[in-house]
Amino acid sequence: MARIVVGMSGGVDSSVAAYLLAQEGHEVIGMFMRNWHDESVTLHDECPWVEDSNDALLVAEALGIPFHVIDLSAEYKKRIVDYMFAEYERGRTPNPDVLCNREIKFDVFLQAAMRLGADFVATGHYCQKDSIEKDGKTIYRLLAGADPNKDQSYFLCQLDQEQLSKALFPIGHLQKKEVRAIAEREGFVTAKKKDSQGLCFVGKIKLPEFLQQKLQPKKGKVIEIPAGAPAFATNGQATALDVLCAPYVFSEEMGEPVGEHIGAHYFTVGQRKGLGIGGKEKPLFVLSVDTEKNIVYVGQGDDHPGLHRKGLFVRADEVHWLREDLRMQPGESRSYMARIRYRQPLMPAQLHMREEGLYVTFEKPVRGITPGQFVAWYEGNELLGSGVIHA
Numbered sequence: 001m002a003r004i005v006v007g008m009s010g011g012v013d014s015s016v017a018a019y020l021l022a023q024e025g026h027e028v029i030g031m032f033m034r035n036w037h038d039e040s041v042t043l044h045d046e047c048p049w050v051e052d053s054n055d056a057l058l059v060a061e062a063l064g065i066p067f068h069v070i071d072l073s074a075e076y077k078k079r080i081v082d083y084m085f086a087e088y089e090r091g092r093t094p095n096p097d098v099l100c101n102r103e104i105k106f107d108v109f110l111q112a113a114m115r116l117g118a119d120f121v122a123t124g125h126y127c128q129k130d131s132i133e134k135d136g137k138t139i140y141r142l143l144a145g146a147d148p149n150k151d152q153s154y155f156l157c158q159l160d161q162e163q164l165s166k167a168l169f170p171i172g173h174l175q176k177k178e179v180r181a182i183a184e185r186e187g188f189v190t191a192k193k194k195d196s197q198g199l200c201f202v203g204k205i206k207l208p209e210f211l212q213q214k215l216q217p218k219k220g221k222v223i224e225i226p227a228g229a230p231a232f233a234t235n236g237q238a239t240a241l242d243v244l245c246a247p248y249v250f251s252e253e254m255g256e257p258v259g260e261h262i263g264a265h266y267f268t269v270g271q272r273k274g275l276g277i278g279g280k281e282k283p284l285f286v287l288s289v290d291t292e293k294n295i296v297y298v299g300q301g302d303d304h305p306g307l308h309r310k311g312l313f314v315r316a317d318e319v320h321w322l323r324e325d326l327r328m329q330p331g332e333s334r335s336y337m338a339r340i341r342y343r344q345p346l347m348p349a350q351l352h353m354r355e356e357g358l359y360v361t362f363e364k365p366v367r368g369i370t371p372g373q374f375v376a377w378y379e380g381n382e383l384l385g386s387g388v389i390h391a
Helices: 012-023 049-063 073-089 096-115 161-165 176-186 207-212
Strands: 003-007 027-034 067-071 120-122 127-134 137-144 220-224 256-261 284-290 295-300 308-315 319-321 333-339 347-354 357-367 374-379 382-388
Touching: 003 012, 003 096, 012 027, 012 049, 012 120, 012 176, 027 049, 027 096, 049 067, 073 096, 096 120, 096 161, 137 161, 308 382
Parallel strands: 003 027, 003 120, 027 067, 220 295
Antiparallel strands: 127 137, 137 382, 220 256, 284 295, 308 357, 319 382, 333 347, 333 374, 347 357, 374 382
């Protein structure tokens, strides 16, 4: 049997993960990550870390396993929070959950677990793992969770073989309702607890307030771009990869001022709420942000052509393969399924590797391609790789 450290968040998923491992006879140690000290930017009634830590402790006591609280706030601030500020300042939209798994749970936290003599780290993620032998080497595969409504493999798209070799996902083969049923049967305090929302292991964040701590409010123009603007004339008609995957470039002259905002860096592509501009036939959506000129470009309606694109680009140094043995070489093209956000249905895509980076084109235009987010590609239910969307 193995010694396994379980990242216990105070939620039902990690509670049941710890229970299942204990039932199998492993030596299980519960560990709660404290990642943030600044209480001013969490909503106390939504996800207070003290309550979560106490819930995790109660489950650990019920299971009769050791329990530790580890303070990773310094690493979290450096690797996640500072990264978030820098990305928003550049007009990009980061995905802190993906980074949290790569940089915190399966790096800093994993190292802490190894210092306790752990063989593995387990989490409550809805995904699965297996291994194959290839050319005399063991290769680990990251697979989608059995519950299609909860598959969280996307959040682990930046892990590597070393990290995956040490990872366990005890509930990945279960449906969410089965997990709750186990927790209720065992009388866990977490059985009926709502799934946490917000920043990984921090809680529900008031994002504008969070960003305003470092990114100062700065009034600027909101420019509405009409659906018939020349910028969309070649929408989906281009054949050159660099054109097909290029973002739309807007300027003030293309549209009309329709209001003011308090800082372009607070907005993200596809956003509808928070603009505070009414009186239009259809709702306004953010098409693009220019943080240098502090302009937010918007368009009317969810069907606006500025929200939909046929492709995206990932720089060569930001292309990541979980399956290094399948890494594409410049000049190579392959067909995979892909998604650009969690819960988005997988879509047929063509990957084209070139010296400068990876071009990803889709069969149909995709809504809300957002710089700073991650594109992940799959073969069947296996996640093969991912990359940061550059444009």
